[in-house]
Amino acid sequence: MQTHYLIVGASHAALSALHAIRMADSEKDVTVVTRDQNLPYSPTVLPYVVSGRSAPERVHLRDENYFSELKVNFRRGAAVQNVNASGNTVRLADGEEIAFAKLLLATGAAPALPAIPGLTDVRFHVLRTLADAVALRNVLPKTQRALVLGGGLIGMHAAENLSKGGAEVTVVEMQPHVLSGYFDADASGIIEKVFAAKGVKLIMGNRVAAVAAAGEGCHATLADGSRIDADLLLVAAGVSPVMDFLAGSGIETDRGILVDDWMRTSAGNVWAAGDVAQARGFFDSGKIINGILPDAVGQGRIAGMAMAGDAGAKPYKGGVPLNTYAFFGQHAVSVGVQEGALDAAGLEVQKQLDAERAQYLKIVLKEGRLAGIFGINSAFDPGIMWELILRRTDLSDVKQAFLDSPQKTARVLMSKTWR
Amino acid sequence: MGAFETISFRPELCDGCNDCMSACAQAKAQAADFVHSRIQIVPSDAGYELAMCRQCGDPECVLNCPAAALSKDADTGVVAWDASKCVNCLLCTVGCTYGGIVFDAPAGHVIKCDMCDGSPACVQACPHGALKHLTTNRIYNEVGDLEDLFVPGLAGCQGCNTELIMRHTMRRIGPEAVVATPPGCIPGMGSVGYNGLTGTKVPVFHPLLTNTASMLTGVRRYYKRIGRDVMAVALAGDGGTADVGFQSLSGAAERGEEMLFICVDNEGYMNTGMQRSGCTPFGAWTSTTPVGERGHGKTQDAKNLPLLMVMHHCEYVATASTAFMEDLYDKLDRAIQAAKRGFAYLHIYSPCTTGWRFPSDQNIETARKAVETNFVMLWEYDPQGGLRLTHSTDKPLPLAEYVKVLGKFRHLSDEQIAHIERTVAENVRFVKGLAAGVPVAVARAGAAA
Numbered sequence: 001m002q003t004h005y006l007i008v009g010a011s012h013a014a015l016s017a018l019h020a021i022r023m024a025d026s027e028k029d030v031t032v033v034t035r036d037q038n039l040p041y042s043p044t045v046l047p048y049v050v051s052g053r054s055a056p057e058r059v060h061l062r063d064e065n066y067f068s069e070l071k072v073n074f075r076r077g078a079a080v081q082n083v084n085a086s087g088n089t090v091r092l093a094d095g096e097e098i099a100f101a102k103l104l105l106a107t108g109a110a111p112a113l114p115a116i117p118g119l120t121d122v123r124f125h126v127l128r129t130l131a132d133a134v135a136l137r138n139v140l141p142k143t144q145r146a147l148v149l150g151g152g153l154i155g156m157h158a159a160e161n162l163s164k165g166g167a168e169v170t171v172v173e174m175q176p177h178v179l180s181g182y183f184d185a186d187a188s189g190i191i192e193k194v195f196a197a198k199g200v201k202l203i204m205g206n207r208v209a210a211v212a213a214a215g216e217g218c219h220a221t222l223a224d225g226s227r228i229d230a231d232l233l234l235v236a237a238g239v240s241p242v243m244d245f246l247a248g249s250g251i252e253t254d255r256g257i258l259v260d261d262w263m264r265t266s267a268g269n270v271w272a273a274g275d276v277a278q279a280r281g282f283f284d285s286g287k288i289i290n291g292i293l294p295d296a297v298g299q300g301r302i303a304g305m306a307m308a309g310d311a312g313a314k315p316y317k318g319g320v321p322l323n324t325y326a327f328f329g330q331h332a333v334s335v336g337v338q339e340g341a342l343d344a345a346g347l348e349v350q351k352q353l354d355a356e357r358a359q360y361l362k363i364v365l366k367e368g369r370l371a372g373i374f375g376i377n378s379a380f381d382p383g384i385m386w387e388l389i390l391r392r393t394d395l396s397d398v399k400q401a402f403l404d405s406p407q408k409t410a411r412v413l414m415s416k417t418w419r
Numbered sequence: 420m421g422a423f424e425t426i427s428f429r430p431e432l433c434d435g436c437n438d439c440m441s442a443c444a445q446a447k448a449q450a451a452d453f454v455h456s457r458i459q460i461v462p463s464d465a466g467y468e469l470a471m472c473r474q475c476g477d478p479e480c481v482l483n484c485p486a487a488a489l490s491k492d493a494d495t496g497v498v499a500w501d502a503s504k505c506v507n508c509l510l511c512t513v514g515c516t517y518g519g520i521v522f523d524a525p526a527g528h529v530i531k532c533d534m535c536d537g538s539p540a541c542v543q544a545c546p547h548g549a550l551k552h553l554t555t556n557r558i559y560n561e562v563g564d565l566e567d568l569f570v571p572g573l574a575g576c577q578g579c580n581t582e583l584i585m586r587h588t589m590r591r592i593g594p595e596a597v598v599a600t601p602p603g604c605i606p607g608m609g610s611v612g613y614n615g616l617t618g619t620k621v622p623v624f625h626p627l628l629t630n631t632a633s634m635l636t637g638v639r640r641y642y643k644r645i646g647r648d649v650m651a652v653a654l655a656g657d658g659g660t661a662d663v664g665f666q667s668l669s670g671a672a673e674r675g676e677e678m679l680f681i682c683v684d685n686e687g688y689m690n691t692g693m694q695r696s697g698c699t700p701f702g703a704w705t706s707t708t709p710v711g712e713r714g715h716g717k718t719q720d721a722k723n724l725p726l727l728m729v730m731h732h733c734e735y736v737a738t739a740s741t742a743f744m745e746d747l748y749d750k751l752d753r754a755i756q757a758a759k760r761g762f763a764y765l766h767i768y769s770p771c772t773t774g775w776r777f778p779s780d781q782n783i784e785t786a787r788k789a790v791e792t793n794f795v796m797l798w799e800y801d802p803q804g805g806l807r808l809t810h811s812t813d814k815p816l817p818l819a820e821y822v823k824v825l826g827k828f829r830h831l832s833d834e835q836i837a838h839i840e841r842t843v844a845e846n847v848r849f850v851k852g853l854a855a856g857v858p859v860a861v862a863r864a865g866a867a868a
Contacts, residue, residue, distance in 0.1 A: 053506055324510055383514055383518070
């Protein structure tokens with residue numbers, strides 16, 4: 001078959017790009033293919049499917065009507081086998097060839113499996129697809145002891161849900177703290193304390209050296225020689241971009257697919273966005289995989305506008321690490337970078353910590369501009385903070401007010417600058 | 420997708436009383452704590468600012484929601500939040516750069532403005548008019564469904580509101596009409612047509628400047644005689660109405676001829692090179708009231724044409740502004756009805772980007788300032804109800820906010836501004852006096868008794 005726009009993937013970056021394309025071009029053929037069998041959904045919602053908070057049939061981001069109304073050919077269960085950029089074609093796993101004028105790769109990421117001896121011989125779970133989530137949800141009621149490899153967002157979400165489901169949960173994290181990608185030791189400490197109080201065992205600065213099957217479950221041997229028995233093993237040791245189909249395509253890749261500020265790859269007719277893309281970092285000289293939902297939405301929009309030739313398109317300003325994390329009814333927000341990621345010149349850090357009340361707020365300023373703001377149970381508007389970072393808004397004149405009351409001061413700046 | 424209702428905030432009218440936040444917290448959480456309010460007034464050095472959901476047209480929070488809990492309602496335009504789908508991940512708060520969707524910690528979930536199902540509690544609670552519930556969208560949605568009776572591509576100057584006036588009025592009047600467009604901007608921009616084709620989808624003709632109302636008199640009488648209810652409509656400029664066209668206008672009004680005469684007042688003969696007219700205000704630059712060593716703009720005050728028409732005991736007379744479309748539409752509807760019984764006169768102010776010299780994106784704002792400084796007043800008149808003000812004149816903006824933004828007034832001396840201020844004040848007192856007075860119908864009944 002033949003299509004003008006071909007989008008591979010159907011999650012946030014893909015849907016955002018599709019939206020942008022149809023804003024500018026209501027006519028030309030658009031085809032969306034996804035390897036998943038379901039209507040579009042977000043990987044971010046999956047922990048809530050596991051916990052039962054979200055019903056699998058209610059998490060869909062779009063329905064078939066949405067695609068048919070926009071005259072979009074939406075095909076599920078269609079995995080891409082390889083890309084021939086110079087020939088303007090994509091081959092699907094079933095052998096079908098799709099010819100395109102413009103291609104967007106928004107294939108996301110898949111769980112990275114650590115090279116642990118014995119891992120391939122035991123039953124384990126991952127959490128990236130709706131099928132994964134349903135499988136995990138189904139084993140939850142009969143799980144007594146669960147072992148989670150990785151104290152990142154997915155691991156911690158899953159650990160919480162497993163614990164709420166009544167399992168005895170152990171999390172093993174190589175770093176000295178959980179969620180070290182987003183929070184410093186003090187902030188992670190607050191989160192760790194909450195988990196410990198709920199009976200979740202967190203083993204940090206250690207790693208699983210080997211696993212072996214034991215009946216329905218497994219037993220794991222840690223690097224320090226200690227042993228953990230579990231009837232459920234969840235591997236949440238990070239993700240890596242899905243780009244195996246690019247082998248031999250000539251499209252440049254590093255850890256992800258390399259893109260410019262318009263999300264265009266080294267091939268002029270191919271774009272990439274979301275968790276699979278490696279784009280300019282806002283604070284880094286090199287290119288990074290930012291791997292967060294709001295950035296996938298933004299990158300998808302840029303790619304879609306660029307593909308459709310939308311005159312209103314603006315180049316990517318660079319990936320800012322950020323995330324939100326809710327745990328046991330509390331919430332943590334991280335926008336920007338920790339002071340350690342920046343050189344010391346012009347750096348100012350203010351930290352308020354009340355471990356008893358589980359409250360934390362850290363503000364990192366670099367040369368009078370916001371570089372990062374991190375809070376636990378602390379009120380500020382992450383969207384406004386992100387925009388202040390992207391605009392490099394000079395806070396010199398309001399610095400004390402900002403440090404004393406970041407939410408109010410940022411809202412006033414918002415009103416004056418971009419309302 | 421149509422236009423939607425919205426809440427507007429005018430920071431200059433806000434005094435930080437926080438009544439809106441009390442009302443919202445009470446309405447949404449039955450609580451006094453402002454943390455539950457979806458509208459947040461933020462004090463700053465320079466006054467008050469607002470953090471609140473903008474009900475964006477292309478909302479980022481919706482795109483950022485992993486749980487399909489947020490959606491843009493296609494009918495109301497409200498960005499709706501579904502509690503049963505929300506997973507409290509707070510990613511929506513990352514997407515919003517306006518502080519419009521926030522985590523309410525005591526409630527344990529995000530909160531955002533839902534427009535209170537079309538009757539916002541905050542607006543009702545605002546004692547200063549700083550918050551307004553704008554429902555003008557109704558007009559655009561309704562009118563959008565009516566047939567546009569002009570051809571595409573009228574060649575008005577950039578930023579001119581006359582095309583809006585023409586298209587909206589004729590959509591509302593409908594196809595059973597004959598339109599007269601005497602010389603001026605309206606035929607000049609192509610409504611009469613080119614090369615033997617008309618620029619309208621109804622019969623249109625181009626009378627002389629002097630005889631518009633006379634010719635429409637004959638048109639209406641002819642159609643009545645053959646049993647057809649065809650509306651006779653004039654779309655005229657202020658010159659063709661107040662000066663050259665006044666004799667036939669006055670005669671037709673005096674005789675009570677059935678027609679709708681719309682004067683689009685841009686305060687001069689703008690399409691022929693910006694000469695002064697009887698509607699040009701004191702001090703204004705025009706090409707015939709130049710500014711130089713001796714000249715300082717027009718030396719006479721404008722004549723108040725709509726009041727002259729009141730004195731003709733017309734069936735209906737009103738002034739209107741495109742900055743207040745709901746008001747304009749109410750008046751248009753009444754004028755259309757009145758024109759079936761007698762003479763209806765509608766005077767619509769039309770700031771001229773070219774002749775008055777202001778940026779072409781400022782037309783509606785200029786029209787608004789003219790009203791809010793009382794430079795022009797919005798009112799309507801009919802013999803039964805008398806004259807009624809339809810926009811308060813009580814808290815006017817300083818006149819300078821209007822005259823300073825217009826090139827034609829840029830040269831004004833303090834004395835000239837003081838003169839205009841006196842004229843505006845006199846005018847307000849005079850019109851208010853008429854509004855407080857005895858309607859003609861009541862006076863007639865009294866005289867008969």
